[in-house]
Amino acid sequence: MPTKLNQKIKEYFILATTNLFHRKLRSWLTMIGIFIGIAAVVSLISLGQGMKDAIFSQFSALGTDNIIIQAKQAMFGPPGSSTAAPLTKDDRDIIKKSHGVELVATRLIKAIQIDFEKKTFFRYAATFSDDNEARNFMIERFKFKIEKGRFMEIGEKNKIIIGQNYAKEPVLGRELRVGDKLSINKKEVEIVGILAKTGNPQFDNTFFLNEEALREILNLDDRIDIIIAKASNKDDIEQVVETIKKNLRNHRNVEKDKEDFEVQTSQQLISSLRTILTIVTAVLVGIAMISIIVGGVGITNTMYTAVLERTKEIGIMKAIGAKNSDILLIFLMESGLLGMVGGIIGVIFGIALSKTVEIIAANALGSELIKASFPPALIIGALLFSFLIGAISGTSPAIQAARLKPVDALNQE
């Protein structure tokens, strides 16, 4: 019996294909909804997944024994740009003295105005600590390498190094070279080194200065955007986090659970970033789902029309021996196929779309963060899902077709 059923499904598959081919234009139009939806879902998920993978590999390079301390953000923006109570050098000293902390590095990340060859640009600058130990820690952690020139010496005020993209792309009008001079917030500085490509768009598109140099240029007080602490023992990291939190609370005079700062391990940072990405992907996929549902309604509509148009045909098939279940199967197969073919085209378009985004991102933004990833489960899932949507959308019309009385159906003109 199962072989008979298999054979029947095969026959009806051929029959359904014939029917769909016979109404080519309508079939294509019906599939559009499904195919746009599936294409959107596939490309969004693949890009989201790719981004998660990229972020994970970036952060795992950071090591797991790091603790990152930031002031709580009031708004979106680069770290420290809109905080009510920023971290300061005092906070840094408190952290440095905390039990279990081996060393502390600080960073500023600021928007700067760059004047170069009579043009003005707004870019980001980041800093290196003016402390040998902390600086080496950061260079090692972020795997910074100099491609051309040299790092700034400790205490050097008017020297900067630049991210790879400024040397490779005419971002500021032309490619920058070692020895080029430009001004940051009206203060002239000289490029002494070019950083090797890190693959991280933040680093590859950033100007690097010594911390005190940037402080002077921007006329900053002793605020700090990010403090990175290294735990002396990796296994104690959670405890060190608690110690830092407690010490900072005391120093900043805030109550527990009302902290105006965040202390996270790089591990936590990864997982919270992943959560954010997952949520963003889920929301976008949810929106794309609407298209699929609308596509499903389109299939239902098409199939109802098909049942009406082919009432006589249904009558004929019943007269020559088709059971209700045969008619049901034929129509379900047709709507399932509509969904599935829409899904196949959607998957192909989705892959093409996310690959295009990946290539554009790599070329235009120099970003390797946007990478498409296509796990087999995504492809197979998308195809099964589209077949299912088709079949479900076709269920009600198929039942209507199956229930037609042969004599009534035959007399239909």
Next chain:
Amino acid sequence: MSETIIELNNVWKTYFMGNNEVNALQGISLKVKKGEFVAIMGPSGSGKSTAMNMIGCLDAPSKGEVYLSGKDIMNMTESNLAQVRGRKIGFIFQKFNLINTLTAKENVILPMIFQNMTKEERELRAYELLKLVDLTDRMNHRPNELSGGQQQRVAIARSLAMNPEVILADEPTGNLDSKSGSTVISFLKKLHKEKGTTIVMVTHDEHIAHNAERIEYIKDGKIEKIKFNNKIT
């Protein structure tokens, strides 16, 4: 005495049109035996189409019994009935009723698919049947590429697909010119004569009806008279 294939016993069919009751059949009784060629004749509105639907198990009576090979069709489920219909009855319709999206051969094969015949068997049988109706050269044409006469011959081949016990022909020549019509009739006669196929033909055309061995005249939903035709050629 040969076995009875179809029996209508005091069959009534009542339709409700708004508040009006219309009795399309008013206690019709009829027996078709194996190997017979019966014509059912009557003017339009006489109830002959309704009678045809009853004989073909396409419709259920309001009152009375319909027996197919001795089994009461009222006791059968819809899918059982479909199965029986597919195996025991071959339909030929006035308007041919072929599936337009399928080729001549696929149309002949369709009933065999519903009966789970294997692919090899189907291909062979379809070829034989189309050969029987002289259409092997038109096998892969779709109905709209065939003349009316050719379409009706495809329909005859289809009706024979499952080697049915009876062929029901509803005005088989109604949509054909007289030449194609007589070809179709000659095929039916050939089937009856050479293979002993049982044929029930509904028509309003006295001339066509005279090809049958027996003519049942229907009027106002009842059999009015029966005429035996002994001079069939």
